[in-house]
Amino acid sequence: MTEGADAIGNKGSLSVVIVGGGIAGISAARHLIKNGIQQVKILEAMNRLGGRILTVNGEAGKIDFGAQYIHGGDENPLYQMAVKHDLIDRSSKTTKGSGTSSFYGNEFYKENGSRIPKEIVRDVNEFLESVHEECNGIEENTNCHESMGHCFERRFEEYLGSRDDTEEDVDIKKGLFDWRIRWEIHDNGCRSLFDVASPARYQNYNGSYFTEVKNGFQSVLSILLRDIPSECIRTETPVTKIDWESSGICNDRIGSKQCMIETKHGEYIYCDYVIVTVPLGFLQSNTEKLFQPPLPSRKKAAILRSGFGNLVKVFLTWTTPFWDKSFEGIQFVWTSNKDVIDKQPASILTKKNGDPWYRDFDGFHVLRDNPSTLLGWIGGEGGCLSECLAEGEILETCYLLLKKFAPDMNIPKPCKMQRSQWQSLEYIRGSYSYVSIYSEPNDFEELTKPLPSKQNPVLLFAGEAMSYHHYSTTHGAYESGIDAANLVLQNATQFLNI
Ligand SMILES: Cc1cc2nc3c(=O)[nH]c(=O)nc-3n(C[C@H](O)[C@H](O)[C@H](O)COP(=O)(O)OP(=O)(O)OC[C@H]3O[C@@H](n4cnc5c(N)ncnc54)[C@H](O)[C@@H]3O)c2cc1C
Structure with a gap:
């Protein structure tokens, strides 16, 4: 030409x-x-x-209601652009694979308030990370009708069967599996992992999975x-x-x-x-x-x-952080099917299986540029239900969840809650697409x-x-x-x- x-x-x-x-x-x-x-x-x-x-002003810095991380390094054109314009802090931590290793610094708590030993968290998650990789982009075959949910369940049963764990450890591992499924549901932006085809087509660019951008x-x-x-x-x-x-x-x-x-x-x-x-x-x-x-x-x-599913981000802000520099976040591990938060708000929306909506939260973690705010993720059915709840009810529920799981941290009530509502927006209708089993x-x-x-x-x-x-x-x-x-x-x- x-x-x-x-x-x-x-x-x-x-x-x-x-x-x-x-x-x-x-x-x-x-x-x-x-x-x-x-x-x-x-x-x-x-x-x-x-x-x-959508970057907005939070109580204590910029927050992103939608996209927040650049996934992948030098091969990613947006990463290249961000580097060129000095929008990346090169000293930030890098995470590989699906990025769940970035949660290893978080405390994983059971609903009875006890912390789960780090070795167990790492052992289960490293295994599930390999399943995640199996489920993503290994084969270029969209005609496979095993769902990601089935793949995870099948592989986890094999994992449990190959070990001689105590009953107590098996319960914890099942709880960690349940946490990982909630995380996968949020990451895939789906309602259920049984709706997502495996292997999917997604391919990571080399480099860190979670790179934050200065100023959002x-x-x-x-x-x-x-x-x-x-x-x-x-x-x-x-x-x-x-x-x-x-x-x-x-x-x-x-x-x-x-x-x-x-x-x-x-x-x-x-x-x-x-x-x-x-x-x-x-x-x-x-x-x-x-x-x-x-x-x-x-x-x-x-x-x-x-x-095309949904994913909700919930930002909680405190007047001063209740955590110290070493704190990275709190993840919720439910080991009992029945347990609920101690003081229930007046109206509880429940999912099809009868569980309260808030059981779909993964947990809350710190943010790079926001010293007194924690970010929580809720996907799946619970995330969708949360969009019609009043802000006060979400704030109260998150506060009760945090107190229930981490009583040793004496967590005060947050002063502010901000959340995304992508599914409710007429011109958006949800979070992002995934490869459907259908x-x-x-x-x-x-x-x-x-x-x-x-x-x-x-x-x-x-x-x-x-x-x-x-x-x-x-x-x-x-x-x-x-x-x-x-x-x-x-x-x-x-x-x-x-
Ligand atoms: C909670 C959340 C977290 C995310 N996190 C990340 C992340 O960390 N990293 C990442 O890379 N990606 C992330 N994503 C995904 C990323 O935000 C999207 O993939 C990307 O922004 C989509 O861009 P798009 O241009 O395809 O669509 P959109 O950004 O949705 O743009 C489409 C536009 O079309 C407009 N529109 C719709 N109907 C009409 C009409 N009739 N007439 C005129 N205009 C119309 C809409 O208003 C919208 O502005 C996240 C998304 C969500 C929801």
Whole structure:
């Protein structure tokens, strides 16, 4: 491709609308602009950019309600960018694999308030880490119908059977297994580990699994946004209809602006290409309404069969920390099925199996830039239920949980609670995607396929769920935005004969 003035001029006449202003939409727009496409518009439904990247002011520093860590080192383009802009503290601890080794510094407590010896925690988790690796990205086979839940259960039974542990140790190990399952549910953003296919397709980049970004993840987004003129961005502009065949498909279609976008405000915007980057959860609930002509039935089925769950972050802040420098966090290990917190709040929401919602918390741990705040994670059904609870009830429940598990720490009541509610947001609907046990072998290809075809891409799809190996992450979303932009550029080049 020769990049002469005419070529750039021609490309400049092309227009691309990007639906959704998360990191996928932003990376697509940036890549198009950098490559000579001038008429790029990001239409974002909410009143801010970033989507599932949301850094807010906590009581004692920045906190991230969504993405917080860069997963992987030098191979990860966002890591490279963060390093270049001095957003990484090179002295921070590194964690490999799934990152659960970063919890070894935490205290694992049983519900009766006793601490579990570190060797047992390490022994069980190291074994389960190897199962995690088995369940992730080992084979490129999405047609495997063993769930991650079954794989973990089967391997853990083999593990217990291969040892001669005392009854007491077996109970503790079962409790640690239950903790790890809660952690896996949160990490996979699913409701149940029995919904997640094993082996999945996720592949780690080399390097640390948890790298925090100075001043929150928003700093990474701000770097990308520097290259996008403000006139290319419109927030508070929900797209209600995408007509991707408005003037018929023909070979010299460029310039005929065959896509028509309708917004909630009743505006019509015409363009040559549309890149849809809305979350999979939004797509699952809106495919019928959003597209004209309707998406092909195979694509709709692939969208509906894909996995998209939820994950809730709960930040508790104290006026002064009750912990010392060596403290890293408290993890909750339930060894009894029946036990509950001592003083129950008035209304307790229960899961399908009758357990109270709060049993799905993993625990609470310290944050890098926030000296008096602890972060707790709650995934699965409990996380979903928590989103409809009042803030006061969540704060009270977390306080009672912490006091029950770690009575020796004399924990005072937190002064503030902040939490994410991704599932309740109309334009998000949950946390991130996972490979579902219900998916069929060609579903990923169907999901990501541009329409009407790869050779003639008018309607393109990007976003974390469209990444084969890095779904669920910011870098997967970022890379998918670039891939979609490249398809537009290739196609435009071909049609403009550049
Ligand atoms: C709690 C939580 C923790 C996470 N932690 C990490 C982490 O530590 N590291 C990591 O790498 N990833 C993490 N992730 C995942 C990461 O945040 C996402 O994978 C990534 O941000 C997704 O980017 P995206 O552009 O694909 O989608 P989004 O960021 O969701 O952007 C899509 C945008 O589309 C907009 N939209 C939807 N419908 C319409 C419409 N009709 N019209 C116009 N706009 C519309 C939405 O408002 C949204 O802004 C986390 C996510 C969550 C929820």
